[in-house]
Amino acid sequence: MSRWLTEAVPRGRVAAFRTLIYLFVAADLVIFTPWVRTRVSVPGDMYQPLLIGRLLPLPTPTSALVAVLFWSLLVLALLAATGRAPRLLGWTVCALYLEWMIIAMSYGKVDHDRFGLLVALAVLPTAGRARHGDTTRTEAGGWALRVTQIAVVCTYFLAAWAKLRFGGLDWLTGSVLARAIIRRGTDLADVIAHVPYLLIVAQFGIVAFELLSPVVFLLPARWRLAMVGFFYSFHAITIATITISFAPHLAAMTSFLPLERVRPLVWARRLVGRRAPDASDSTSQEPADAGAAEPVGAGAAPEPVSAGAAAEPLGDQAPALGRPAGP
Template sequence: MSASTGTAGGGSAVPGAPGRGRWSRWPEPVPLARIAVFRTIAYLFIPVDVFLTTAWVRAHAAVPTEYYQPVLVGQWLPLPTPTSTVVHVVQWALVAAAVAAATGRAPRLLGTAVFLLYFEWMVIAMSYGKVDHDRFAFLVALAVLPTIGRARWRDRRPSEAAGWAMAVVLLAVMLTYFLAAWAKMRFGGWDWASGSTLAWAVLRRGTDLATWTLEVPGLLLAAQWVMLVLEFAAPLMLLVRSDRARVALAAFLLGFHLMTFAGVMIIFLPHCVAILSLVPWERVPEAGRRLGSRIGIGERAQVQPAGPAPPD
């Protein structure tokens, strides 16, 4: 009779059982330490987002309420009209809840509060004009993190609940790219790929690292087609299973966004935070020790055994 290995999420895995290989079960359980680290990163990013990257949201406190045109979900739900009091209360309550949630205490209660407050913060942000698509995956991450419960940085127990949560975030990351391509075709048609989309972006916002591309015939046009093809191919991301492949995918996606920022000063920080959910954070200490041993850091000095005293 084979022994079974329990998981923190309540399931079990039977080593060697048929049909239970890496590709037969999705999503796979992930260590709780991965959740603990990612949850800390996500919650600590919120004050940065509120006060730096989307500091303009609190300016809506001074906007007359008649300009408030809630997005569709804001029309469905009985959300308050963003008066000055509402905006400031949501802002400070969100920051306080996020900082408290980053400690790991009361993860379900505080995590749910963070999600609801950030959801309202985004409704306030996007109900006066342009709706940004870079918030979707991050908002989904905030929604699923409270479902896991307690998780500690050194807790390497596999959890099925954690596996499902990270799979949902990956799905949201994938849909962000795929639906972006669909939106390009819906609103811009094939002219988006065959026109001067990137050239216009470089002319408006280009840095010295990007302006040279305007002098290379066909380069930006080819880049538009490559972007469109890659975005439509985003569902292939769901085939990534191994930790090494996840790290490679995260590095590729983050590298793309950093390159975009270097070229046209546009970066989707909340989406980049969601991408960090792909990283197997529980292996970082082990990888650090392995790297340190390769470069000679942390090696113990070898002490020669004591011998007889030399003659006078």
């Protein structure tokens, strides 16, 4: 079990995953959860902190607190994405983002798609230093990725457990997806909704897929990637039909992927380096090509001219040119 939990992975994979996660945190602040900053306009007595917020305890958010939290987290997440000071910046970003999520989820709604991302932020500082493109393997980095993978799969499995726990078997045969389509469905969802019993079949399929999600750990590497691809396709359909993105969950799920193979900076350098020699070669070859003597005939080298023949006057060469030799 311990060998499976600490299966070594290339350090380049850890570096790529770290950069992706911290860049997503920065994007989350300005794209997905900027509405957290508006929570300060809500009366303080409506703030009902989560259990962790009551245990610590954390203060009731104010405009000053949220502003400092936002700008500090944005700057530090961008710095952490560079891979510098992985432990110091990593733990700091983890603590600040946890507070950001506690504020976001303490007003009546808790999103379960943040679980994998929060676990990734908690374990990444333990992975140590890692450079992009480094092929040396690390067990510490493998543990960080494995724990994140477990959190991703638990998100699916526990979601199915919650459906059956609170909704019972009626969740499978009810109108859950129909209500979702009415509230936030797209044109594609409207087309699907008109197919008899398709939504009921989809609800059975969703619960089955979530309950069977742990199987991903039992598959060979190639089939495991195929199943992760199915996970992503499921969320693509969800976005296309009921406009729910699960973006934090999708970011954490990249822990399954061989991210060390995706190296945009290296590709860009190679592309630029390939173009530069081509341009210099064409420039350096132009003078040589312009001054080169053209071949004689079908490519045969010209006959060498002796010194004596070169010194003879034109008149002495006249017979050879087919003119009379005399005056």
